[in-house]
Amino acid sequence: MAYSDKVLDHYNNPRNVGSLDRTSSSVGTGMVGAPECGDVMKLQIQVNDATGIIEDAKFKTFGCGSAIASSSLATEWLKGRSVDEALMIKNTDIVNELSLPPVKIHCSVLAEDAIKAAISDYRKKQGSEVATPVAQTVA
Amino acid sequence: MTCWNCGAAEPARFCVSCKALQPPVPEYFAFFELAPQLALDEKDLQQRFYGLSRKLHPDLFSRKSPAENEHALEATAVLNDAYRTLRDPIARALYVLKLEGLDVGEQSTKDVPPELLEEVFELNMALEEARMGDADALAQLPGFRVRFEAMRAETDLAVAQVSTAWDATHAKQALTDLRGHLNRRKYITNLIDKTNVPDRV
Ligand code: FES
Numbered sequence: 364m365a366y367s368d369k370v371l372d373h374y375n376n377p378r379n380v381g382s383l384d385r386t387s388s389s390v391g392t393g394m395v396g397a398p399e400c401g402d403v404m405k406l407q408i409q410v411n412d413a414t415g416i417i418e419d420a421k422f423k424t425f426g427c428g429s430a431i432a433s434s435s436l437a438t439e440w441l442k443g444r445s446v447d448e449a450l451m452i453k454n455t456d457i458v459n460e461l462s463l464p465p466v467k468i469h470c471s472v473l474a475e476d477a478i479k480a481a482i483s484d485y486r487k488k489q490g491s492e493v494a495t496p497v498a499q500t501v502a
Numbered sequence: 503m504t505c506w507n508c509g510a511a512e513p514a515r516f517c518v519s520c521k522a523l524q525p526p527v528p529e530y531f532a533f534f535e536l537a538p539q540l541a542l543d544e545k546d547l548q549q550r551f552y553g554l555s556r557k558l559h560p561d562l563f564s565r566k567s568p569a570e571n572e573h574a575l576e577a578t579a580v581l582n583d584a585y586r587t588l589r590d591p592i593a594r595a596l597y598v599l600k601l602e603g604l605d606v607g608e609q610s611t612k613d614v615p616p617e618l619l620e621e622v623f624e625l626n627m628a629l630e631e632a633r634m635g636d637a638d639a640l641a642q643l644p645g646f647r648v649r650f651e652a653m654r655a656e657t658d659l660a661v662a663q664v665s666t667a668w669d670a671t672h673a674k675q676a677l678t679d680l681r682g683h684l685n686r687r688k689y690i691t692n693l694i695d696k697t698n699v700p701d702r703v
Contacts (some may be wrong), residue, residue: 394616394619394620394623396614396619396689398609398688398689399607399688401622401688401689401691403622403689476610
């Protein structure tokens with residue numbers, strides 16, 4: 364199957380490969396997998412707690428070229444967006460941008476799920492943080 | 503259902519009244535006149551396969567009508583697909599899951615337990631490091647392979663156990679467990695494939 368130029372570009376020069384400090388409360392981690400092909404993807408976001416803007420995003424994907432390209436593109440799109448804006452990224456946007464063929468749509472779904480999982484992890488951390496009375500920690 | 507040739511009611515594989523071959527049943531177990539089952543007797547299946555291969559041999563239809571020839575071709579195609587699928591325990595399990603509406607291909611990522619993903623991710627990281635490393639690192643690859651193969655053997659055992667359980671009870675839970683084991687197996691198989699020493703330019 365022929366990959367589009369954009370897929371090849373991301374595949375050969377993946378952007379933002381790596382990892383962020385998983386234990387940090389400003390970092391959300393999404394780990395997702397597609398069982399029918401046995402691929403796995405980790406995507407992380409670093410959020411500025413004050414502004415709610417995603418300042419950094421990293422990924423590591425063990426999978427097909429389309430999954431690598433989808434997650435690489437996703438990290439590019441995530442940087443500079445607010446968390447709410449990030450939630451609006453749909454797998455169809457990725458499909459269109461990378462011209463993925465129908466058999467590769469599930470690879471883009473993986474990327475969308477990874478974004479959602481990272482954000483929900485971040486929000487969970489923030490939520491539990493809010494539960495700690497601020498006054499005590501400051502004093 | 504009536505016979506396409508003579509209109510007799512309830513035809514079997516061959517019409518009871520005019521003996522014409524009927525279009526094949528598409529469901530694999532039914533095609534072999536078996537009930538859906540996970541732990542089936544593979545010898546018995548093989549016998550059924552040989553028996554049907556003889557009955558459906560194209561030579562037997564050379565002087566029959568084009569319509570019946572067509573059914574013979576269709577039936578042979580189903581026969582081969584059905585045999586290939588049902589004789590292999592993993593392909594058979596995947597097929598049963600599909601029949602029961604738990605198609606592995608239609609799972610969402612949320613159906614995969616996070617621990618499995620974490621484990622697979624870590625193993626992939628370690629494997630990648632070994633593959634990209636120097637000769638010493640590459641020398642670890644066979645060790646990885648042995649370890650992954652042991653993991654796969656464990657999974658196969660679990661598949662066999664839950665297969666017997668489902669045949670006895672037809673409990674939905676057994677199928678969900680089965681799917682979990684097959685997911686894990688797929689991940690492990692991918693890892694095994696990556697343990698070949700990479701060609702260096
Ligand atoms: S084939 Fe598995 S994610 Fe693309």
